[in-house]
Amino acid sequence: MTAAAFEAERARLIRLAYRMTGTMAEAEDLVQETYLRWHGTSAAEIRSPAAWLTTTLTRLAIDHLRARKNERARYVGPWLPEPILDEPGDRVGDEGRAAARIELADDLSLAFLMVMDNLPPAERAAFLLHDAFGHDHDSVATILGKSPAAVRQLVSRGRARLKAARPDIHVPKAARDAIANRFIDALINADGAALAGIMHQDAILLTDGGGKRSAALNPIYGADKILRFFAGIARKIKVEVRFERTLLNGAPGLVAIAEGEIWFALVPDVQEGSVGRIMMVRNPDKLSVLTAAFAPGPLTRGPESDRR
CATH class of the missing domain: 3.10.450.50 (Nuclear Transport Factor 2; Chain: A,)
Incomplete structure (x- = not known):
């Protein structure tokens, strides 16, 4: 598969990976691993580049988070997400950067990422894909290898946990x-x-x-x-x-x-x-x-x- 087709999706992939992991280093590693798999896959096996890349990255992220559980138990002191200035993958000029930073979504805030960090990996992925990235239940089901009913339940649980942790999320x-x-x-x-x-x-x-x-x-x-x-x-x-x-x-x-x-x-x-x-x-x-x-x-x- 061509590098150009992958680059067209890179910004979206790193945004998803950062929200899944909470750090840029892990996000970039996941995107790189996704590229290696993309590069080694025949074009005949890929009907939709965007869908294939999203599915591959999401499943890699879920596996990574499950493996990271033991490493996190050895982390010294409280763990916090990595703070960033701009939406990962954004390429705005200096003139537009200040406005872009003000308009960053609540799903990028450190408080939101802390809530995500407490969700099981599959629940985290389902919630982000559906509520933050606009996938419908059927497409999330395909990505996760679950039924649409199971995805609805995962998304609903994610929303409930977010509401419990962030009761004032709708305050202006x-x-x-x-x-x-x-x-x-x-x-x-x-x-x-x-x-x-x-x-x-x-x-x-x-x-x-x-x-x-x-x-x-x-x-x-x-x-x-x-x-x-x-x-x-x-x-x-x-x-x-x-x-x-x-x-x-x-x-x-x-x-x-x-x-x-x-x-x-x-x-x-x-x-x-x-x-x-x-x-x-x-x-x-x-x-x-x-x-x-x-x-x-x-x-x-x-x-x-x-x-x-």
Whole structure:
């Protein structure tokens, strides 16, 4: 099969793979494996390139997620999806990039990807293919090798889990973003009183260092403990830190740069009118996209507080 036919589908495939796995490295590996299988298949065996590629990638992703279960059990600390700036595969120019980032769908948000990560692989695939990528039940059934009735059940369960985890998903995005931006303002200004007023008293902080950067090994529960955590970080900082406000996965986020490296990427998740969860990514394996955008120089050392 021709490379040109595959390239015409590449952007769509990587979008699906990223939503399935939550990281760009895994998504790109799955797309590459799909290409190798495409390249080794006779044209006579493929009636619809798009359908064949979607089916192949989806089944590879399901197998990968099942195999990843044991690896995830050994992951050091909380696992978070990799934050990104743009829709995977997008090729918009600089003039259109800002608008494109604002319009990213809710199914790309870190909060949404966290819900997807808790779904069984087949349920995740069925929900994404149907609700995010617009396939009907019959085509999803063909892709997954299941009956349409079974697919309807998988999609329904996925919707129920999303609704339970994200009860305010239908609150206007502008309202959620305004609260998130107030939280980011308060964090940059080290305004503890403002942070306390924006966070839910039962808020959760998740920090993902992956065993490669210092991070809390367990979730931090409660606004008071989270405030103490941030205050402790502020006291330890011995180098200049530059903060960059940006949109991460379509939501307000904050990137901290110190000594030429991304120190962390943070996204506040607004739930029921306040910040109910804060996601902080420190694992350098998940910061390569942001490093290219905000700290493109050679990597040296982490902040001094990181080396203690």
